[in-house]
Amino acid sequence: xxxxxxxxxxxxxLTLLVVSFLVFAGTELLPGDVAQAVxxxxxxxxxxxxxxxxxxxDRPAPLRYLSWLAGVIHLDFGVSLASQVPVRTLVAERLxxxxxxxxxxxxxxxxxxxxxxxxxxxxxxxxxxRVSSIGALCVSALPEFFLGTLLVLIFAVNLRWLPxxxxxxxxxxxxxxxxxxxxxxxxxxxxIVSQMARMIRATVxxxxxxxxxxxxxxxxxxxxxIILVHALRxxxxxxxxxxxxxxxxxxxxxxxxxxxxxxxxxxxxxxxxVSSRDFPVIQACVLIFCAVYIALMLLAxxxxxxxxxxxxxxxxxx
Amino acid sequence: MSxxxxxxxxxxxxxxxxxxxxxxxxxRRQFTKSLIATGTALAAGASxxxxxxxxxxxxxxxRVAGHVQSAQDTLDPAKFVQSTDYARGHMLYxxxxxxxxxxxxxxxxxxxxxxxxxxxxxxFKLRKGVTFHDGxxxxxxxxxYSIMRHKDPKVxxxxxxxxxxxxEVTADGTDGVRVKLKSPNADIPVLLGTFGFMIVKKGTTDxxxxxxxxxxxxxxxxPGVRTVVxxxxxxxxxxxxxxxxxxxxxxxxxxxxxxALIAGDIDMMSDLxxxxxxxxxxxxxxxxxxxxxxxxxxFAMMCDREPTNNLDLRLAVKxxxxxxxxxxQVLNGYGVVANDHFVMPKSPVYNSSLPQRxxxxxxxxFHLKKAGMENASIELHVTDAVQNSIEMGLVLQRQAAxxxxxxxxxxxxxxxxxxxxWIKRPFHAVVWNPRPTESLMATLIWKSDAKWNxxxxxxxxxxxxxxxARGTVDPDKxxxxxxxxxxxxYEQGGxxxxxxxxxxxxxxxKVKGLTPVPTGNLGGFNxxxxxxxxx
Numbered sequence: 001x002x003x004x005x006x007x008x009x010x011x012x013x014l015t016l017l018v019v020s021f022l023v024f025a026g027t028e029l030l031p032g033d034v035a036q037a038v039x040x041x042x043x044x045x046x047x048x049x050x051x052x053x054x055x056x057x058d059r060p061a062p063l064r065y066l067s068w069l070a071g072v073i074h075l076d077f078g079v080s081l082a083s084q085v086p087v088r089t090l091v092a093e094r095l096x097x098x099x100x101x102x103x104x105x106x107x108x109x110x111x112x113x114x115x116x117x118x119x120x121x122x123x124x125x126x127x128x129x130r131v132s133s134i135g136a137l138c139v140s141a142l143p144e145f146f147l148g149t150l151l152v153l154i155f156a157v158n159l160r161w162l163p164x165x166x167x168x169x170x171x172x173x174x175x176x177x178x179x180x181x182x183x184x185x186x187x188x189x190x191x192i193v194s195q196m197a198r199m200i201r202a203t204v205x206x207x208x209x210x211x212x213x214x215x216x217x218x219x220x221x222x223x224x225x226i227i228l229v230h231a232l233r234x235x236x237x238x239x240x241x242x243x244x245x246x247x248x249x250x251x252x253x254x255x256x257x258x259x260x261x262x263x264x265x266x267x268x269x270x271x272x273x274v275s276s277r278d279f280p281v282i283q284a285c286v287l288i289f290c291a292v293y294i295a296l297m298l299l300a301x302x303x304x305x306x307x308x309x310x311x312x313x314x315x316x317x318x
Numbered sequence: 319m320s321x322x323x324x325x326x327x328x329x330x331x332x333x334x335x336x337x338x339x340x341x342x343x344x345x346r347r348q349f350t351k352s353l354i355a356t357g358t359a360l361a362a363g364a365s366x367x368x369x370x371x372x373x374x375x376x377x378x379x380x381r382v383a384g385h386v387q388s389a390q391d392t393l394d395p396a397k398f399v400q401s402t403d404y405a406r407g408h409m410l411y412x413x414x415x416x417x418x419x420x421x422x423x424x425x426x427x428x429x430x431x432x433x434x435x436x437x438x439x440x441x442f443k444l445r446k447g448v449t450f451h452d453g454x455x456x457x458x459x460x461x462x463y464s465i466m467r468h469k470d471p472k473v474x475x476x477x478x479x480x481x482x483x484x485x486e487v488t489a490d491g492t493d494g495v496r497v498k499l500k501s502p503n504a505d506i507p508v509l510l511g512t513f514g515f516m517i518v519k520k521g522t523t524d525x526x527x528x529x530x531x532x533x534x535x536x537x538x539x540x541p542g543v544r545t546v547v548x549x550x551x552x553x554x555x556x557x558x559x560x561x562x563x564x565x566x567x568x569x570x571x572x573x574x575x576x577x578a579l580i581a582g583d584i585d586m587m588s589d590l591x592x593x594x595x596x597x598x599x600x601x602x603x604x605x606x607x608x609x610x611x612x613x614x615x616x617f618a619m620m621c622d623r624e625p626t627n628n629l630d631l632r633l634a635v636k637x638x639x640x641x642x643x644x645x646x647q648v649l650n651g652y653g654v655v656a657n658d659h660f661v662m663p664k665s666p667v668y669n670s671s672l673p674q675r676x677x678x679x680x681x682x683x684f685h686l687k688k689a690g691m692e693n694a695s696i697e698l699h700v701t702d703a704v705q706n707s708i709e710m711g712l713v714l715q716r717q718a719a720x721x722x723x724x725x726x727x728x729x730x731x732x733x734x735x736x737x738x739x740w741i742k743r744p745f746h747a748v749v750w751n752p753r754p755t756e757s758l759m760a761t762l763i764w765k766s767d768a769k770w771n772x773x774x775x776x777x778x779x780x781x782x783x784x785x786x787a788r789g790t791v792d793p794d795k796x797x798x799x800x801x802x803x804x805x806x807x808y809e810q811g812g813x814x815x816x817x818x819x820x821x822x823x824x825x826x827x828k829v830k831g832l833t834p835v836p837t838g839n840l841g842g843f844n845x846x847x848x849x850x851x852x853x
C-alpha cells in the first residue's frame with residue numbers, strides 16, 4: 001500500500017511538472033501580456049517597455065519558466081504580476097472560499113446521492129427508480145447558470161428569503177454562512193447528485209445480478225444487508241471514482257456558479273488571471289487543481305482497495 | 319423650482335430632461351442659466367442639480383457593485399485604467415479640479431486657476447487647510463510630485479501619453495503651482511481633473527495603502543474582491559461626505575448584478591444593459607440612472623488597406639447605417655443618433671450644417687457601383703468587448719444586403735480583441751469612451767501620428783486644424799475650427815458612427831444625490847462625496 005502511494009505521488013509530481021510546462025507554453029501563446037493588461041488599451045510603448053523590464057518580462061521565455069520553477073521548488077510561488085500581491089496570499093484566501101463551498105456541497109450531495117442511488121437499485125424499474133431516474137436526467141440536463149439564475153429569481157428576487165449573492169469575505173456567523181451559501185450549494189449539489197446517484201445505481205444493480213447475490217438471497221439474507229454489505233463493497237471501486245471526479249469538479253470547475261453568485265473562489269481567480277496574463281497566479285491555480293485531481297483519484301483507488309479484498313491481495317502480490 | 323429639479327432620476331435623451339415621474343422638468347441649460355441669472359453662485363465642486371436636492375441625510379453604509387471585476391485593482395493613480403479604479407480613486411483621493419455635469423472643470427483641491435495670455439502656462443491656487451488622511455497638510459510639493467511622476471519612465475504610468483505636453487510644474491508662491499506647456503492648451507484644468515491625476519503625498523512609491531485627501535479613508539483593499547472605505551472626518555468640504563462607509567466590489571455578470579440590486583443586496587450598480595432596462599424598471603425599489611455622453615461606437619474602416627481604403631465603399635457603408643433603429647432598438651432609446659463624427663448635437667461646437675445621414679439605399683448603391691463593389695462581400699469584426707456592436711452589426715448587415723453588399727459578421731472573443739483586431743483588421747467595431755474635451759478626443763484618434771488613429775485616416779490639413787483647436791480660447795474661432803474638423807471626418811474619414819451611447823446605471827430608490835457627469839458611469843465615478851442614503 002505504501003509502495004502504491006509512493007509510486008503514485010511520484011507520478012503525480014511528474015504530472016504537475018508536465019502540466020506546469022504546458023500551462024506556461026499556453027500562456028505564452030496567448031496574445032498580449034500582463035504589461036498590456038495592467039496599463040490598458042491606451043498605454044504608450046515606453047511605459048509598456050518599462051513595466052516589462054520591471055516585471056522581468058523582457059527575459060527570454062525559457063529563462064522565465066526556469067526561474068519560476070526554481071522558486072516553486074523552494075515553495076516560493078512568486079508575486080502576482082498584475083497586483084504585486086504575493087501569490088500565496090491571493091490563492092490562500094480564494095482556496096479557503098472554494099474549500100468551504102466544495103466541502104458543504106459534497107457534504108450535502110454525497111449522502112443524498114447514496115440514498116437515491118441505493119434506493120433506486122433496490123427495486124430496479126420500480127416507481128422510485130423511474131421517478132429518480134427521470135428527475136436526475138432532467139436536473140443534469142439543466143446548465144448551472146440556468147439553475148442558479150432560476151434559484152436567484154425565485155428565492156432572492158421574488159421571495160426575498162435568501163441573498164442574491166454569496167459574496168462574502170468572512171462569515172460572521174454560521175447562520176449567515178448557511179443563508180449565503182444555500183443557493184450555490186443547492187445548484188452544485190443538484191448537478192453532481194444526479195451524476196453520482198445514477199452511477200451508484202448502475203454499479204449496484206450490476207453487482208446485484210451476480211450469482212453470489214442470488215446465493216445470499218436463497219440463504220435468506222435480508223435485502224438491506226445484501227445491498228449494504230455484500231453489493232456495496234464490491235461496487236465501491238467505480239463509485240469511489242465517480243465521487244472523486246465530482247469532488248475534483250467542485251474544486252476546479254465551478255467558475256459559472258462562482259460567477260452567478262459572485263463568490264470569490266479559486267476558479268474565478270484563474271479566469272481573472274488568464275485575462276490579465278498573470279502567469280504566476282495561473283500556474284498556482286492550475287497546479288492546485290491538478291494536485292486535487294491526483295490526490296482524489298489516489299484516495300479513490302485506496303478506497304477501492306480497502307473495500308475489496310481481491311484488489312488488496314493483488315496489490316500485495318505485486 | 320427646486321423640488322422639481324430634485325427629481326434627479328431623469329432620462330436625459332437628446333438634450334431633454336424627461337422626468338420618469340412625469341413632472342415638468344427644466345432643461346439643464348435653462349436651469350443653469352436661471353441660477354446664474356438670479357445671481358446664485360455655483361458652489362465649488364457641486365453640480366447644479368445637486369445643489370437643489372432635498373436636505374441630505376448623514377450616515378449609512380452604501381454597497382456598490384461595479385461592472386468590472388479585476389485582479390488588477392490598484393491604489394496607484396498612475397495605473398488607473400479601469401472603472402473600478404476610477405470609483406475607488408474618487409473615494410480616497412481628490413484631483414486639482416472636478417469635472418461637472420457639463421464636462422467643465424470646477425475647483426476642487428485648487429481654489430482657482432487661470433492661464434496666461436497665450437495659454438502656455440496655467441497657475442493653480444491651492445485650497446488652504448486641506449489635509450491628507452495621515453494629518454499632513456496638502457502642499458505644492460505634493461501636487462508637483464503627483465503630476466510629474468507620470469513623466470518618470472520608472473513609474474510606467476498609464477497616463478504618460480497625456481503629460482507629453484507638460485514641460486514642468488513648479489511652485490508658485492506658497493500656495494500655488496505653475497504648469498508650463500510646450501504648446502497652447504486650453505484644456506489643462508479639465509485634463510488635471512481626470513482619474514490619473516489624483517493627488518498623492520510627495521514621495522509615495524508604495525501603493526499598498528492609500529493616503530489621499532479624499533472623502534473616505536481606506537479600511538480594506540483586496541484586489542479583485544472588494545474595497546471598503548470609512549468616512550474621513552477631516553474632509554475639506556464641510557458636512558461631507560454623508561455616508562459612514564462604502565463597500566465597493568465587482569459583479570462582472572450583468573444578470574447577477576441586476577438581481578443583486580433588485581433583491582436589495584446592493585444599493586447601486588454601474589452598467590445596466592439596454593436589454594435589461596425594462597426589467598429594472600419593473601422593480602419598484604429600483605431607479606434607472608442614465609447619463610447622455612459622447613461615448614460612441616463606431617465601425618472603423620481603415621483607410622490604408624484593402625478594401626476599405628476606397629472612399630466610395632466607406633461612403634456606401636455610411637449611407638447604410640440605420641441609426642434611428644440602432645438607437646431605438648439596440649439601445650432601447652438610451653442613446654443619441656450620431657453623424658459619423660465625434661461631436662454630440664448638444665455640444666456648442668456641433669456642426670449643424672452637415673446633413674444628418676440616414677439610410678439611403680440608392681446613394682449606397684451609387685457609391686458601391688463607383689467603387690466597383692456591387693455584390694461584393696466584406697468582413698466586419700464585432701465583439702462583446704465593444705458593447706452592443708454585435709447587434710449594431712446585425713442592423714448594418716441587413717441594410718447592406720438591400721444595397722447589394724454582403725457583410726460577414728465575424729464575432730471575435732473579448733479577450734485579446736484590442737491587441738489582435740483593433741487597428742489591424744480593415745473593418746472592425748470600436749468603442750471610444752468620452753475624453754474630457756473634444757480637442758483631446760480629436761488629438762487621440764484623428765491626428766496622423768496618433769497611436770490610436772484606428773482608421774489610419776491621415777490628412778495634414780486636419781492635423782493643423784486639430785492643433786489649432788487645442789490652443790484656441792476664442793469661442794467663435796474655436797467653433798469654426800471644430801466645424802471644419804467635423805466636416806472633413808464626415809466627408810472623407812473612415813468612421814461609420816451610428817450612435818452616442820448613454821451610460822446607464824441603476825440604484826435603489828433610497829440612494830440620493832447622484833448627478834450625471836458625462837465622463838463615466840455613476841456620475842463620472844465621482845459619487846463618493848455627494849451621495850447619501852434616505853432613511
